[in-house]
Amino acid sequence: MRILVxxxxxxxxxxxxxxxxxxxxxxxxxxxxxxGLFLAASENFDAIILDxxxxxxxxxxxxxxxxxxxxxxxxxxxxxALGQVDDRVKGLKAGGDDYLTKPFAFAELLARVxxxxxxxxxxxxxTKLAVGDLEMDLLSRSVRRGPQKIDLQPxxxxxxEYLMRHAGQVVTRTMLLEGVWDYHFDxxxxxxxxxxxxxxxxxxxxxxLPLLHTVRNAGYMLRSEEV
Amino acid sequence: MDINVQPKHGLVTRHxxxxxxxPVPRPRAKPLIRSAGIRFAxxxxxxxxxxxxxxxFSLWYSTVGLLQRQVETAVRNDSVAISQDYLAGGMPALxxxxxxxxxxxxxxxxxxxxxxxxxNVIIGNLDHWPRGINQIDSWYQLPVSRGGVASVALLRELAxxxxxxxxxxxxxxxxxxxxxxxxxxxxxxxxxxxALGVLGALLIRSLxxxxxxxxxxTTRAIARGDLTRRIAKTGDGDEFDELAxxxxxxxxxxSRLMDGVRQVSNAIAHDLRTPITRARTRLExxxxxxxxxxxxxxAVERAMLDLDGIVAVFEALLRIAEIEAGSRxxxxxxxxxAPMLHDIxxxxxxxxxxxxxxxxxxxxxxxxIMGDRELVQQAVANLLDNALKFSAHGTSISFIxxxxxxxxxxxIADRGPGISAADRNRATERFFRAESAxxxxxSGLGLALVAAVAQLHNGTLTLTDNxxxxxxxxxxxxxxxxxx
Numbered sequence: 001m002r003i004l005v006x007x008x009x010x011x012x013x014x015x016x017x018x019x020x021x022x023x024x025x026x027x028x029x030x031x032x033x034x035x036g037l038f039l040a041a042s043e044n045f046d047a048i049i050l051d052x053x054x055x056x057x058x059x060x061x062x063x064x065x066x067x068x069x070x071x072x073x074x075x076x077x078x079x080x081a082l083g084q085v086d087d088r089v090k091g092l093k094a095g096g097d098d099y100l101t102k103p104f105a106f107a108e109l110l111a112r113v114x115x116x117x118x119x120x121x122x123x124x125x126x127t128k129l130a131v132g133d134l135e136m137d138l139l140s141r142s143v144r145r146g147p148q149k150i151d152l153q154p155x156x157x158x159x160x161e162y163l164m165r166h167a168g169q170v171v172t173r174t175m176l177l178e179g180v181w182d183y184h185f186d187x188x189x190x191x192x193x194x195x196x197x198x199x200x201x202x203x204x205x206x207x208x209l210p211l212l213h214t215v216r217n218a219g220y221m222l223r224s225e226e227v
Numbered sequence: 228m229d230i231n232v233q234p235k236h237g238l239v240t241r242h243x244x245x246x247x248x249x250p251v252p253r254p255r256a257k258p259l260i261r262s263a264g265i266r267f268a269x270x271x272x273x274x275x276x277x278x279x280x281x282x283x284f285s286l287w288y289s290t291v292g293l294l295q296r297q298v299e300t301a302v303r304n305d306s307v308a309i310s311q312d313y314l315a316g317g318m319p320a321l322x323x324x325x326x327x328x329x330x331x332x333x334x335x336x337x338x339x340x341x342x343x344x345x346x347n348v349i350i351g352n353l354d355h356w357p358r359g360i361n362q363i364d365s366w367y368q369l370p371v372s373r374g375g376v377a378s379v380a381l382l383r384e385l386a387x388x389x390x391x392x393x394x395x396x397x398x399x400x401x402x403x404x405x406x407x408x409x410x411x412x413x414x415x416x417x418x419x420x421x422a423l424g425v426l427g428a429l430l431i432r433s434l435x436x437x438x439x440x441x442x443x444x445t446t447r448a449i450a451r452g453d454l455t456r457r458i459a460k461t462g463d464g465d466e467f468d469e470l471a472x473x474x475x476x477x478x479x480x481x482s483r484l485m486d487g488v489r490q491v492s493n494a495i496a497h498d499l500r501t502p503i504t505r506a507r508t509r510l511e512x513x514x515x516x517x518x519x520x521x522x523x524x525x526a527v528e529r530a531m532l533d534l535d536g537i538v539a540v541f542e543a544l545l546r547i548a549e550i551e552a553g554s555r556x557x558x559x560x561x562x563x564x565a566p567m568l569h570d571i572x573x574x575x576x577x578x579x580x581x582x583x584x585x586x587x588x589x590x591x592x593x594x595x596i597m598g599d600r601e602l603v604q605q606a607v608a609n610l611l612d613n614a615l616k617f618s619a620h621g622t623s624i625s626f627i628x629x630x631x632x633x634x635x636x637x638x639i640a641d642r643g644p645g646i647s648a649a650d651r652n653r654a655t656e657r658f659f660r661a662e663s664a665x666x667x668x669x670s671g672l673g674l675a676l677v678a679a680v681a682q683l684h685n686g687t688l689t690l691t692d693n694x695x696x697x698x699x700x701x702x703x704x705x706x707x708x709x710x711x
Contacts (some may be wrong), residue, residue: 185605187611194577
């Protein structure tokens with residue numbers, strides 16, 4: 001994927017660029033708002049990682065507003081030290097697709113960027129999701145693996161749906177909290193781990209091939225071995 | 228580690244000598260018009276005076292007008308009667324009629340004068356024809372002479388067909404005097420009113436000053452840095468008492484916030500240095516003594532965890548500060564807590580079961596409040612986090628939410644070690660950790676956040692003994708449902 005990183009801090013930018021390249025992406029980097037806007041408007045990217053406070057007269061919010069005013073719908077992840085609820089709301093209102101507060105874990109950033117680009121591609125409503133022999137019917141709200149029907153609680157269904165929609169990608173605990181429970185803070189208790197392990201009991205335990213994997217220091221990933 | 232950091236741009240309250248206090252301008256003797264008391268009093272006196280004057284003037288005007296009209300009517304009736312006598316009987320009848328009228332001892336104010344065209348008086352009670360009458364059938368108020376006595380009369384001239392001139396009128400001297408008495412009385416009253424207005428102004432000003440003095444002295448002392456001062460209430464329950472109450476509440480809040488700032492800066496100095504030191508030590512130790520790449524790797528990872536912990540503490544602190552600043556009240560909306568609480572219950576139930584705990588939940592069907600859903604969610608989650616953390620295997624946690632008398636109460640009670648009565652008051656301070664909690668993970672910010680959220684919603688967080696365990700109750704003012 002082609003990703004634009006607009007970030008003025010040399011260390012942070014270097015780290016992000018290096019990490020994304022290692023993950024197999026093509027990166028352009030701008031260290032001020034003016035260059036960032038020029039690149040974003042003149043070239044095609046799959047995602048933009050955008051700092052809010054930038055030198056060069058154009059800050060992240062204005063950059064994004066200008067971009068959206070030109071009907072450019074490239075997914076944008078804000079990466080900002082401004083972490084108050086208001087800042088977050090402002091970022092999302094300006095057209096941001098996700099908002100990550102500094103300091104951040106690279107795994108979290110990578111997971112969120114990849115989740116966004118995937119979201120951008122799937123147009124139109126899906127009625128069926130499948131990962132390996134695990135199938136989910138969104139209309140009848142039923143799940144089966146191979147020939148066997150799996151009974152899930154409503155919340156387990158939503159959790160699995162989220163994981164299936166992001167199959168093959170790392171999904172962090174925070175993303176699950178936000179996406180499945182609409183929580184915007186980290187509880188001290190390992191609530192997500194418990195729910196994921198319960199889901200795992202239902203979809204993986206009776207079968208030979210595990211689908212739901214734990215990714216160390218990052219989160220979870222749903223994938224069939226052959227993908 | 229014993230750290231005692233004095234804030235650089237310190238709080239003047241504690242160290243009045245450290246920073247030179249800004250000179251507070253003393254109120255000088257002001258021009259009278261700059262006194263609010265005088266202005267109020269003058270405005271009041273002006274309004275009072277104008278309305279009193281308007282009332283008196285209209286009274287005067289209508290009284291005088293009425294008297295005038297009465298006289299005019301009497302004269303007109305007289306004229307008509309006399310004219311009819313003349314038409315019926317000619318000059319002799321006219322003279323007889325005037326004669327009769329003049330002889331009437333009851334109404335001595337009647338005036339008649341009949342002259343022939345050459346100016347000779349035929350009959351009448353005026354000494355001579357008054358000067359100034361030049362139109363027939365018009366009203367004249369003129370000085371006249373009756374039997375040598377000067378007076379004032381309202382007169383009307385009638386022309387008779389034979390060329391004689393008849394003057395009919397009324398002596399109005401008494402009435403004119405009455406009018407003058409009335410006018411003088413009103414003028415005196417007006418003067419008195421002005422004097423009273425000025426007196427009232429001075430009185431109101433001194434009252435104002437006395438009441439303001441109390442508030443001014445206190446606020447001036449506070450401006451100089453003595454935040455312990457409060458405005459004394461008179462106990463009358465009047466507007467000034469109310470104002471004093473409001474200002475005192477504001478001062479309480481300011482001093483709480485300042486205490487908070489002080490406490491936080493001390494706490495940051497102490498509680499954040501500890502994990503930062505730990506992380507630094509680990510990294511330094513690894514760089515000096517690590518014998519293998521794995522050692523280094525694990526030291527780095529542990530240091531990262533330490534840093535994440537520090538970041539979490541920072542975020543919690545900032546969030547509490549954000550909540551306490553009150554700015555999120557702008558985002559308050561009418562919400563029902565019940566569905567959100569059911570979600571939390573479902574989220575935590577799995578964890579409780581995993582740990583062999585019984586979560587006994589009872590949530591009312593509808594819990595309407597005005598507030599911030601996300602903040603209440605986080606507050607309740609914090610309380611459940613605590614309850615789970617301190618509960619022993621096999622015990623139960625109760626999670627009750629109900630609405631009573633427009634108060635929504637969310638209670639979370641556990642059977643853990645609880646908080647001793649001595650510590651309970653301090654439990655909501657930032658970074659406070661009870662002795663029994665020191666060995667467990669945590670930052671000591673959880674309850675501080677819950678208390679801040681409750682306060683933001685004009686509610687309270689109450690911690691009581693669950694015998695054994697802790698019972699934490701968030702009470703929030705409920706929203707009265709529409710249509711109820």
